[in-house]
Amino acid sequence: MRRFLKTNMAIALLMTAASAQAEDVEVLHWWTSGGEAAALNVLKEDLESQGIGWTDMPVAGGGGEQAMTVLRARVTAGNAPTAVQGLGFDIVDWAKQGALANLNEVAAKEGWDKVVPEALQKFAKVDGRWVSAPVNVHSTNWVWANKIVLDENNIEVPTTWEEFTAAMDTLKAAGITPIAHGGQPWQEATVFDGVSMSVLGPDKYKAAFIDLDESVLGGPEMKEAFDRMAVIRANVDDNFSGRDWNLATAMVINGEAGFQMMGDWAKGEFLNADKVPGEDFVCIRFPGTSEQVIFNADQFMMFDQGGAVSKEQSALASAILSPSFQSAFNVVKGSVPARTDVSDEAFDKCGKKGIADLAAAAETGNLFGSTAHGHANPAGVKNAIYDVVTAHFNGEYDSETAVMELVDAVSIAK
Numbered sequence: 001m002r003r004f005l006k007t008n009m010a011i012a013l014l015m016t017a018a019s020a021q022a023e024d025v026e027v028l029h030w031w032t033s034g035g036e037a038a039a040l041n042v043l044k045e046d047l048e049s050q051g052i053g054w055t056d057m058p059v060a061g062g063g064g065e066q067a068m069t070v071l072r073a074r075v076t077a078g079n080a081p082t083a084v085q086g087l088g089f090d091i092v093d094w095a096k097q098g099a100l101a102n103l104n105e106v107a108a109k110e111g112w113d114k115v116v117p118e119a120l121q122k123f124a125k126v127d128g129r130w131v132s133a134p135v136n137v138h139s140t141n142w143v144w145a146n147k148i149v150l151d152e153n154n155i156e157v158p159t160t161w162e163e164f165t166a167a168m169d170t171l172k173a174a175g176i177t178p179i180a181h182g183g184q185p186w187q188e189a190t191v192f193d194g195v196s197m198s199v200l201g202p203d204k205y206k207a208a209f210i211d212l213d214e215s216v217l218g219g220p221e222m223k224e225a226f227d228r229m230a231v232i233r234a235n236v237d238d239n240f241s242g243r244d245w246n247l248a249t250a251m252v253i254n255g256e257a258g259f260q261m262m263g264d265w266a267k268g269e270f271l272n273a274d275k276v277p278g279e280d281f282v283c284i285r286f287p288g289t290s291e292q293v294i295f296n297a298d299q300f301m302m303f304d305q306g307g308a309v310s311k312e313q314s315a316l317a318s319a320i321l322s323p324s325f326q327s328a329f330n331v332v333k334g335s336v337p338a339r340t341d342v343s344d345e346a347f348d349k350c351g352k353k354g355i356a357d358l359a360a361a362a363e364t365g366n367l368f369g370s371t372a373h374g375h376a377n378p379a380g381v382k383n384a385i386y387d388v389v390t391a392h393f394n395g396e397y398d399s400e401t402a403v404m405e406l407v408d409a410v411s412i413a414k
């Protein structure tokens with residue numbers, strides 16, 4: 001009996017020591033689809049191999065709006081998670097509020113300044129302090145198509161808006177839903193990223209959505225952009241309302257629909273269903289935007305836990321930025337690395353194209369933040385744009401009214 005007690009005490013002591021050594025990280029994120037969960041596992045396993053435990057805090061909802069609501073409640077209650085998935089201006093906002101830990105030590109040790117693209121540093125480094133660890137670069141101006149459906153209907157990959165509308169007509173006549181879409185404001189805004197770029201071109205996209213220039217927000221090209229959104233609305237199925245983005249992707253995967261306009265996280269769903277780019281599906285830039293990359297980057301913000309950045313937060317940040325993780329994770333997620341020095345060798349056709357497109361766009365001044373995913377403007381303006389785009393998509397406004405509402409909504413929100 002005494003021996004038994006002694007052994008038990010020894011085990012208890014060992015366990016206490018172990019848990020004191022390795023705290024868990026609690027990670028709040030919105031990666032809940034099949035493809036997203038597969039990518040997240042790459043990160044979980046990486047940390048587990050370093051003896052760092054993972055407490056999962058998933059909040060479903062593409063684009064992360066619901067996750068941000070939960071985050072605000074947690075911070076208000078004085079109980080911020082260790083690390084939180086964040087996008088663009090949201091990160092800057094939390095940093096300005098003093099809520100984020102300082103990652104400068106690990107960033108300096110690992111030379112992040114030299115390898116993280118400038119466009120991302122704008123959001124990851126605030127007032128000279130690294131506050132978040134960039135995981136990837138996604139892009140929204142993509143179209144995903146079922147290759148077999150295209151072939152069976154003699155449709156060439158469309159490169160212009162006219163070819164795209166012709167392809168939609170062909171599919172409709174064949175009884176196939178031309179566009180798979182999920183009727184949620186963030187998804188409509190994601191489509192609007194590519195559509196507006198295709199009409200406005202890069203200079204006017206920047207003037208409208210980044211500089212908030214009223215003459216472009218209210219100009220004739222913006223009406224044309226809304227007219228194109230109406231064409232897309234006319235080519236979705238009757239059950240689009242409220243559908244999650246990954247269920248829309250599934251419609252393209254199983255041949256129920258021809259195309260989906262969605263960020264490259266959609267590729268994660270194709271891969272998770274064992275589909276092969278170039279054989280089962282194709283990835284193309286939204287017609288008319290082949291030179292541009294509209295980007296959003298996932299980062300993990302490290303929340304201040306009262307004191308200096310914790311050992312686990314530094315380890316998580318370091319794991320995220322390691323070149324091998326950047327390759328392994330982004331191959332599965334559909335995104336491209338957040339470092340400029342990672343080889344494209346492990347990436348499939350679409351991933352290689354994504355990496356090359358990003359480098360070329362950065363070089364030629366064709367890289368722009370996504371309006372839909374918080375990389376063009378802070379949340380207030382982003383949400384004002386969501387409201388107008390969604391109201392128009394759902395038939396509340398015609399295109400002319402939508403343009404006027406856009407100007408008003410943005411001027412009130414900015």
Ligand code: BGC
Pocket residue numbers: 030031036061062063064087138265296297298373
């Ligand atoms: C994120 C992606 C995510 C997508 C859908 C985007 O805002 O950047 O990582 O897969 O939302 O949930």
